[in-house]
Amino acid sequence: MVVPESGDKMYPPPADLQRDAHVPDFNSYLALYRKSLDDPEAFWKEVADDFFWKTPATGPMLQYNFDVTKGSVYVKCMEGARTNVCYNVLDRHVRDGSLGEKVAYYWEGNSPDNRETITYRQLLSRVCRCANVLKLMGVKKGDRVSIYLPMIPELVYTMLACARIGAIHSVVFAGFSSESLGERIADAQSAVLVTADGVFRGEKLINLKQIADEALQKCREKASRSVAKCLVVRHHALRIRAGAASNKLQTPWDPERDVWWDEAVAAAPDECEPEWLDAEEPLFILHTSGSTGKPKGVLHTTAGYLLYTSLTFKYVFDHHHDDVFWCTADIGWITGHSYITYGPLANGASSVLFEGTPVHPHVGRFWEIIEKYKVTKFYTAPTAIRLLMRYGGEPLQKYDLSSLRILGSVGEPINPEAWQWFHEAVGGGRCPVVDTFWQTETGGHVLTPLPAATPLKPGSATFPFFGVEPAVLNESGEELEGEAEGYLVFRRPWPGIMRSVYKNHERFENTYFKKFPGFYVTGDGCRRDKDGYYWITGRIDDMLNVSGHLMSTAEVEAALAEHPAVAEAAAVSRPHRVKGECLYCFVTLKERREFSRSLEDELKTLVREKIGPIATPDFIQNAPALPKTRSGKIMRRILRQIARNEEDLGDVSTLADPKVVELLISQRCQAAA
Secondary structure, eight states: OOOOSSOOOOBOOOHHHHTSOSSOSHHHHHHHHHHHHHOHHHHHHHHHTTSOOSBOOSSOSEEEEOOGGGSOOEEEESTTOEEOHHIIIIIHHHTTSSSTTSEEEEEEOSSTTOEEEEEHHHHHHHHHHHHHHHHHTTOOTTOEEEEEOOSSHHHHHHHHHHHHHTOEEEEOOTTSOHHHHHHHHHHHTOSEEEEESOEEETTEEEOHHHHHHHHHHHHHHTTOOOOOEEEEEOHHHHHHHTTSOOOOOOOOOOTTTEEEHHHHHHTSOSOOOOOOEETTSEEEEEEEOOTTSSOEEEEEEHHHHHHHHHHHHHHHTTOOTTOEEEEOSOTTSHHHIIIIIIHHHHTTOEEEEEOSOTTSSSTTHHHHHHHHHTOSEEEEOHHHHHHHHTTOSHHHHTSOOTTOOEEEEOSSOOOHHHHHHIIIIITTTOSOEEEOBOOTTTSSOSBOOOTTTOOBOTTOOBSBOTTOOEEEEOTTSOEEOSSEEEEEEESSOOTTSOOEETTOHHHHHHHHTSSSTTSEEEEEEEEEOTTSOEEEEEESSSEEEETTEEEEHHHHHHHHHTSTTEEEEEEEEEEETTTEEEEEEEEEEOTTOOOOHHHHHHHHHHHHHHTOGGGOOSEEEEOSSOOBBTTSOBOHHHHHHHHTTOSOOOOOTTBSOTHHHHHHHHHHHHHHO
């Protein structure tokens, strides 16, 4: 048991969880953690033994080099082994007959009237049909398939179909604009795009096919490789037929390229032999924002990602056979990849797959679903928690939440007030809150409590997961011991860490390993307290976290700068009580251009069109000039302080024109008003 020295209030693990937990107490955690570092070969081999390998590994469980001064950075897991991830998350459960009739997903649509139950046997059949359709379209091992779908079962079918035939899926969040979608299709050089005719988000109807067509046109204009086929799900059209929606949607169509999903899969066989892949062959690409403004295609591979997502899901959520797990994330982000698709399915879990929003058609939608499916493990974002806090406890009282045993938080650090409300109001004070820290690049949780083992501190990500060895460095790269604050880095890999940036290994090395050779650099700051608990303090680089979505300020600045009235733009973060952080942008206009409300609206629209609604700035401030050093570098530290209404701006003597700060402060008051 951890004995706190800091005086922080701790919440001990519930005794009822400890009785049958996979990791029942803190001493068990420490023993397993020590084994994972001292004998990683034996530790990860035990995990691998649960899965099917067509060919066993000939090399060690992990090989790596993190030091760019000693050659190219690399990570390898189970070299020589051959397997198939789809086989391991589906066939392995169905072929022995044990889980074929078990529910894999309870799909809950945007409207409560739209729902479906999908067993493991049905899931395998539908994945095989989709895989055969992709093969008929010419998709083969190593080809890329872009997926631009809402949270519907066809999204999971397509991902697993790609994994089955050795294609590399690249899921793009269906809230992104045509510009962002086109950029990601072009970067992946995808052969096929899978999308839908349209989707409702709450009451709003979105024509996904139109956005997809605009993206494909942009790809052609940039002379990128053309998408040969576009597979289209009749998601909106089927709802019209069922009487679930009244709005009609015009679906643009190219008969040479476009194929209806339902017609194609109906004619396809429901059996498809898996492609056996080497352990380090790619599984998927997932683009995340980069500090240069150009999204990075984070590349994850086969064996290591399977091992790590499976183990983190099993231990962090203490998964048992009769659990019903619900992760509210979108599969367009890594959370949905790891903890809606691969992690739960690898463990034979039953999950809720949710298309809707927390407040449609009423503010108790989350609680209604928990009661309906008797959810036991509930994993959501601080943004959603803060949003629902605003409605108080009354919506909660209408529903029975007694099935809940574990709560989870993901996407950003959770503030103590939201943690307490989540723990007390939603969990009834009996459910531990596992506050997980990880990234697209890490593949799975790296700092996290274990629900039956870790005494909790509200707001702390607590301790490292198995195989993860964190360190805290100062700006000079010196390691800090004991209580400290600085850069969060990791000194060794775990199986699920990314392997590269797609077709740009140099960017991979420069982004994550060049600053501190020998360490993986997260880009986040952290504080380690007297008890050894880790607290994430936020991004250190030019990134921000809006509603759990990591976003590049450079990407937003580039979008603003495309407006003919804008000479220069700078974007920084500002605290937001629901989103966590929001965008506060400064724009310097060209001569004879005037700042107005209509211009502000145009700029916001431009960002929405270029990136997507999630990137819409909350504030745009007129900045006749930006604070710069004598060498011309924008002092974003000062802009962040201005955006946050801070009075003490520190030393401004290095600025080329310190008077600019006074001018921006006066403008700030007007912008904030």
